[in-house]
Amino acid sequence: MTMASIAGLTPADFARATWDDLLPYYRELVERPLDLSNVEEWLADWSRLEELLTEAGAMAMIAYTCDTADAGKEAAHLRFSAEILPRVEEQEVQLANRLLALGYTRPDLAVTVARFRTASEIFREANIPLSQEIEEHSARYQKITGGLTVDWNGVEKTLPELQPFLQSPDRTIRERAFRLNCGAYAERRDELAAIFDILFDLRVKTARNAGFSDFEAYCFKAKGRFDYTPADCRRFHAACEEKVAPAVERLMARRQKALGVDRLRPWDVGPDPKGREALKPFKEVGDLITTSRRVFDQVSSNFGGQFQTMMDDGLLDLEVRKGKAPGGYCETLHYRGRPFIFMNAVGVLDDVSTLLHEAGHSFHAFEAHHTPFIWQRHPGLEMCELASMSMELLAFPYLDQEHHGFFESEEFARARVEHLEDVLVTLSHVSSVDAFQSWIYTSGQGRDRDARDQAWLRIRSRFERGIDWSGLDRERITRWYRQLHIFLYPFYYIEYGIAQVGALQVWRNSLRNQADAVERYRQALALGNTRSLPELYRAAGVEFTFDAKVIGELVTLVEEELEKWRGLSGLGV
Ligand SMILES: [Zn+2]
DSSP: OOOOOOTTOOGGGGTTOOHHHHHHHHHHHHHSOOOTTTHHHHHHHHHHHHHHHHHHHHHHHHHHHHOTTOHHHHHHHHIIIIIIHHHHHHHHHHHHHHHHHHTOOOGGGHHHHHHHHHHHHHOOTTHHHHHHHHHHHHHHHHHHHHTOEEEETTEEEEHHHHHHHHTOSOHHHHHHHHHHHHHHHHHTHHHHHHHHHHHHHHHHHHHHHTTOSSHHHHHHHHTTOOSOOHHHHHHHHHHIIIIIHHHHHHHHHHHHHHHTOSSOOGGGSSSOTTOOOOOOOOSSHHHHHHHHHHHHHHHOHHHHHHHHHHHHTTOEEEEOOTTOOSSOEEEEETTTTEEEEEEEEOSSHHHHHHHHHHHHHHHHHHHHTTSSSGGGTOOOHHHHHHHHHHHHHHHGGGSBGGGTOSBOHHHHHHHHHHHHHHHHHHHHHHHHHHHHHHHHHHSSOTTOHHHHHHHHHHHHHHHOOSSOOTTOHHHHHHHHHHOHHHHHSTTTTHHHHHHHHHHHHHHHHHHHOHHHHHHHHHHHHHTTTSSOHHHHHHHTTOOOOOOHHHHHHHHHHHHHHHHHHHHHTTSOO
16 A cells, blocks of 8 residues: 555545545554654644545535536435445544643633544444444434325425415415324334334444443533533523523413414414514515625625635525425535535525524634644534524624615514524423433433323423423324424534524624624634533623523513514514
């Protein structure tokens, strides 16, 4: 085997690579003599290799999600995701071990080194086949849930196609759509529960192999959660139960009154309370882009410029199109130092929120790219989601007509109300999902499918109040089967709650001084992953917290703002 050098290579050179082509580059880094005099150069080469490889993989993924019908693109994406990237992990642990053995570190690499250390500590050869098995069963879950359909007036419809009916002003239509939607999951409940049993066993075994008594403790380590514990998350749940759930209950009571119904049933949560048509902020995706460009420019000329770069470089694929994968994402191309945004815009308010959110991720990528090594750029999701969720709130003031945004004044107020209500509902939802996952893996009863369903009902009712679910236990239980994170990405969820509390603080700062709040936010993004989470939050001018008092104050602020905007939105106070 000759010594492989990455000098002069670009991601395009790796576009067709197989694992056998790539291994020599890792071998060279594993075998190169290493000491304190050349460690920086060695790290730079390793980082450059990761940039090349992750960008080649990202390009393959982007090409595939933009055109899922092309078999060649699918094969290339699978080559990276299933063959190459899982093998990279093993090499990374070897390289990390070399760095750890050398004892080299510096302040802006401390978080990275801590991550390398935990990855190395919990790595077990025996867990590789287990994670492959987990992937297979996860894929079965996705296949079943992705293929669910219902009969709607003799026409076969997918569950996403039912969504508009859940918002219908006609209550009978909403109820029918709701029951069909839940029924599709309820019919497959035993099958899905059986998949979960297998995943549960595999995960518990993975944790045991790595020397952990419970899977929750293992996950905290594996996810590099250095700054908080399961006990902090329980404090967070309690705070949301005490402060957020009653606010959501008030919101639901208001909705019930507006709809004029004697009981607010779960199918009454979707529609506009005044029976108005859904907001239509734009017609063409071109309008979405140019209007957003103006919005970001008013948040900060930096962000406006970065968004313009994405427009110029073809890094936005936003319109819904046949053959595109569902959903939305922002992917970083580390070699070029550019992000890419993917979504399926159809002209609704959600599309605007999604673009603001993903743009927040993309500004993070731009700002952090100046750091020398790839690992210094992406902090934990607790910070990445603060970047995106804050942008949704920071950009909102510029969405009205006065700022050449998307909405005339009554629509603008309506959009604000919908967005802020959603913030509260999301906090409650996140708490219920996280508390449930914690119960699954620590109660000793998580392997019992009936006990699981009962636990969900119990936990859910702590956080979701004001909706009358009587006689609908079977339907309510299906909600957790629909939450793919619980099946595919265990314990990945509380990050959204932590980040939302951070983003609400950024927003609170912006209500006092928008320019200062934006500047601190930008500086925090530019720190990438070179500081701990509490330090990154502090740089953004906010507190990394699970505290009921802070959460309570933020909820009060949201409710005050809601009151103000409701008055302007035609809903009355
Ligand atoms: Zn996000």
